[in-house]
Amino acid sequence: MAEKKVDLKKAGDEELVTLARAENTRAFDELVNRYQNKIYRLARRMTETEEDAEDVLQEAFVKAYKSLGGFKGKSRFSTWLYRITVNLALMKLRKRKLETVPIDQPIETGDGAVQREIEDSGMDPLEKMIAAESRAVLDAAVQDLPPGHRAVFVLRDVEKLSTEDTARVLGITVPAVKSRLHRTRLMLKEQLIRSAAARGIPLPVEVGPPKKRRKRRGKSETLIPEGASKARRVNLG
Amino acid sequence: MSEYIDGELGESVCKDVEDHLTTCRKCRFHVDAVKYTIKMFDEWRADDVPPDAMIRLRGRLTDETGCLFAFPVDKAMRKASAAKPARKKTSGKKTAAGKEAARKKTTGRRKTARKKTTASKKTSRGRTTARKKTARKRTSRKKSGSRKAVREK
Numbered sequence: 001m002a003e004k005k006v007d008l009k010k011a012g013d014e015e016l017v018t019l020a021r022a023e024n025t026r027a028f029d030e031l032v033n034r035y036q037n038k039i040y041r042l043a044r045r046m047t048e049t050e051e052d053a054e055d056v057l058q059e060a061f062v063k064a065y066k067s068l069g070g071f072k073g074k075s076r077f078s079t080w081l082y083r084i085t086v087n088l089a090l091m092k093l094r095k096r097k098l099e100t101v102p103i104d105q106p107i108e109t110g111d112g113a114v115q116r117e118i119e120d121s122g123m124d125p126l127e128k129m130i131a132a133e134s135r136a137v138l139d140a141a142v143q144d145l146p147p148g149h150r151a152v153f154v155l156r157d158v159e160k161l162s163t164e165d166t167a168r169v170l171g172i173t174v175p176a177v178k179s180r181l182h183r184t185r186l187m188l189k190e191q192l193i194r195s196a197a198a199r200g201i202p203l204p205v206e207v208g209p210p211k212k213r214r215k216r217r218g219k220s221e222t223l224i225p226e227g228a229s230k231a232r233r234v235n236l237g
Numbered sequence: 238m239s240e241y242i243d244g245e246l247g248e249s250v251c252k253d254v255e256d257h258l259t260t261c262r263k264c265r266f267h268v269d270a271v272k273y274t275i276k277m278f279d280e281w282r283a284d285d286v287p288p289d290a291m292i293r294l295r296g297r298l299t300d301e302t303g304c305l306f307a308f309p310v311d312k313a314m315r316k317a318s319a320a321k322p323a324r325k326k327t328s329g330k331k332t333a334a335g336k337e338a339a340r341k342k343t344t345g346r347r348k349t350a351r352k353k354t355t356a357s358k359k360t361s362r363g364r365t366t367a368r369k370k371t372a373r374k375r376t377s378r379k380k381s382g383s384r385k386a387v388r389e390k
Binding site: 025029045054062065066134157158163182185188189 | 238239240243245270271274275277278279281282283284285286290291293294297298301302304305306307308
């Protein structure tokens with residue numbers, strides 16, 4: 001294989017793709033190094049378990065390597081790779097949707113049940129408890145989202161992609177991203193407030209429902225039905 | 238509202254919204270709650286790939302493409318070799334009873350827990366616990382990874 005003297009660390013993604021296409025595995029190594037954590041985090045956020053996330057990570061890079069020839073450079077390499085990852089994760093998520101295991105459900109083993117353990121992070125017990133509780137709240141809130149909405153939320157609000165990039169990754173229009181994102185944010189907000197209250201996790205005071213209004217309207221502020229959120233949007237102009 | 242939060246509104250509309258928010262408690266609560274929700278997710282599941290997962294990724298890539306990849310050596314190995322000397326320094330503190338208890342705890346996933354014992358038996362108590370936990374995770378991942386590879390083939 002005739003290899004050019006290219007500094008792989010400094011080469012652009014597209015240049016690395018060109019090299020990797022010519023079976024330069026070092027170039028693909030560099031791409032893996034650049035994107036491994038991003039892809040893993042995206043997979044972790046899009047799926048329910050670490051095992052699924054790892055499967056998605058593996059499948060995404062395998063698929064990317066095998067289909068490098070199909071990468072035409074119309075979008076950025078990162079967008080293309082994100083697209084592969086999200087599609088694999090969505091498949092995994094849809095498959096798992098019906099068989100989710102609550103975090104506090106004991107693991108069944110041959111010799112009896114073993115309690116699921118939360119990863120040790122070196123925090124003191126109270127801190128650890130609060131962190132685990134908040135994580136459980138976030139996990140639970142996201143778990144109930146329709147997969148397509150979850151993808152938009154993860155890409156836009158967690159991965160901080162632009163609306164345009166999110167649309168490109170998911171192959172949907174910008175207005176579709178915006179409307180899904182808006183709906184998802186409302187759903188999550190309600191879910192979070194509800195489950196945080198149920199678990200006794202304190203929320204910032206400002207987020208607490210304005211009591212006067214609640215009385216006057218005779219409705220709970222923490223439970224915003226579809227119609228009410230529309231009314232609010234109108235209110236905001 | 239989402240467009241306001243994302244700073245996607247035109248200047249004049251944005252100002253109108255802000256004026257409204259100074260007087261309308263209900264809308265302010267609504268905007269704050271959504272902003273807070275987004276903020277809550279900032280650090281959600283932000284872990285890097287576990288080093289052993291990178292090694293399995295390399296294995297699977299090699300299996301499925303027939304090409305040799307070297308990427309995990311860079312990061313994963315460096316992490317592993319940085320962690321090893323620290324563990325060796327605190328050797329000899331693990332008791333036989335502790336090991337037995339650990340083995341009982343990991344029932345059903347014994348295979349790798351035992352594999353790891355050789356590495357973890359020389360470590361201090363705290364370190365060992367942390368290692369055992371990752372060892373347990375590794376097992377399940379290893380299993381699903383290899384199962385997957387077989388299925389793929």
